[in-house]
Amino acid sequence: MAKKTVEQIATDLNLSITTVRLVLNGKAEYYRISVKTQKKIQDYVDKYGYVINHTARSLKLNKTDTLGLVVPNLSNPFFSALAESLELSCRHKGYQLMICCTYNDPNYEIKLTSSLQARNVDGIFIVPANKDTEAKHLSSLDKPLVFLDRNHHQTTSAGVVSDNKGGGYLLTQSMLTKVKNPIVFFAGLETLAPVKERIEGYIQAIKECGDDKQIIVCHAKNDSVSDGELMISEYIEKYNDIPQNFIASSLPILEGVISLLHQRLGYIPEHINIGAFDEHLMLNFLSNNIWSIKQNDKLIAEKALYMMEQKIANNDYQSENIIVPVELVYRLKQPIKLN
DNA sequence: CCACGTTTGGAAACTTTAGA
DNA sequence: TCTAAAGTTTCCAAACGTGG
The missing domain is CATH 3.40.50.2300 (Response regulator)
Structure with a gap:
């Protein structure tokens, strides 16, 4: 069925384009279009349909x-x-x-x-x-x-x-109450403002705890799963150990980190304490202590x-x-x- | 310079009402 | 009953930006 334009309807019903348009746009009451005319148009539209042409409308407006x-x-x-x-x-x-x-x-x-x-x-x-x-x-x-x-x-x-800095601070501070060993921060691209701010919060919380804990920040090339994997494999190589506590600056990074651990070990060690930026329901299904920052x-x-x-x-x-x-x-x- | 389809302000055309 | 005014309903024409 050929699509109907306002002009087509007006022609077929022997009305003006304006009258049809007013009814179609719900302005019939305001302009006191007669009920008879309204019904005529309504019946026609019920039968043949009408889809407004937004391109034309945008052209005008x-x-x-x-x-x-x-x-x-x-x-x-x-x-x-x-x-x-x-x-x-x-x-x-x-x-x-x-x-x-x-x-x-x-x-x-x-x-x-x-x-x-x-x-x-x-x-x-x-x-x-x-x-x-x-x-x-x-x-x-x-x-x-x-x-x-x-x-x-x-x-x-x-x-x-x-509030990325606040989130980094809150997350780190909360983990520190439960955690003995250093917390490693696995970060995405360093130039990204949110990553930078989250790290600032992390550093501030560690400095304030007074325990003289180490600050360890690793950077990935990008905010992706594969770069997360690469980052932790470099960490493992460098320290010859897996991190006991870590924070991931985004979910893709987290996915990369735990996916590589899983590849290497066949499982995710339960004693690892995990901090995550961005909340995800699937975090329920890891057997670890997990803190996550949920953005609204x-x-x-x-x-x-x-x-x-x-x-x-x-x-x-x-x-x-x-x-x-x-x-x-x-x-x-x-x-x-x-x- | 027209065509596309719609919107818009202003006005024409028609109908009802009030007053004499 | 006639006429002008008031009220109601419908219409006209131009314009929007870009491609042919």
């Missing part, structure tokens, strides 16, 4: 009711959770969200954002790869921008991030969308950087009681 989201990837569960929360928030407010992945390629990130702009999205949420790409977006895009997850401290930018993706999404709406509504909206609190989740294994 110069807005698409579409927002863009640029994230590094969706395999990191934090980003998929964030994308999902944002998608739900957007849907709730009548926006369609276009989700794009950079796969950690800064050049591709630039291409994606300008491509979104070319498609006339009303605004773009970006998880920027680094300070340079963030600056580039700010200077070359003229759409409202809201940065997520990473704060590179640009004065003019709007952003929503988690829902709140991040809500704040970010609110900010975006402010920016869309008026150009001189005062940009701000919001820091969203995190939550510590722990799973301390109780010894099994027999009898």
Whole structure:
């Protein structure tokens, strides 16, 4: 069946385009279109259907009711959770969200954002790869921008991030109450602001504990499972031992670390104390003591969308950087009681 | 310079009402 | 009953950005 345009309906019913449009857009009451006419149009639509042409609408209105989201990837569960929360928030407010992945390629990130702009999205949420790409977006895009997850401290930018330093501090401090040996920090890419901040929190907590504990930070090339594996195999080679306590700066890194331990040993030693950034239900199924920092993706999404709406509504909206609190989740294994 | 399909402000066309 | 005013319903034409 050929799709019907407003014009087609108007022609077939001997009405004007405007009248049909008003009824279709629910403005019939306001413009007091007669019930007879309304019914005529309604019956026609019930029979043949009508799908609005958003391209034409956008052409006229110069807005698409579409927002863009640029994230590094969706395999990191934090980003998929964030994308999902944002998608739900957007849907709730009548926006369609276009989700794009950079796969950690800064050049591709630039291409994606300008491509979104070319498609006339009303605004773009970006998880920027680094300070340079963030600056580039700010200077070359003229759409409202809201940065997520990473704060590179640009004065003019709007952003929503988690309290990463606080999270690192909280996590380390809590582990220290239970742990004797040093805690190793397995970190993703060092240039990423959240990683840096989490390490700062870790170092501060260790310094404050006064036990003269060692600070050990290992860096991976990237925030990926394979680089996590590589990082711990280098650690094992260097220290000729597996770490007794460690913190992973992201879930992909954690996956890499425990996956390599599993490959090498055939199991994950239960005595290892694990600290993780980003919460995941599957952590329930490890037999270790586990502390994890849960980011509030829902709140991040809500704040970010609110900010975006402010920016869309008026150009001189005062940009701000919001820091969203995190939550510590722990799973301390109780010894099994027999009898 | 038109075509695409929609939105928009302004106005035409028609109907009802009030007053004489 | 007639007329003008008021109220109601519908329509017109231009514009949006880009490719052919």
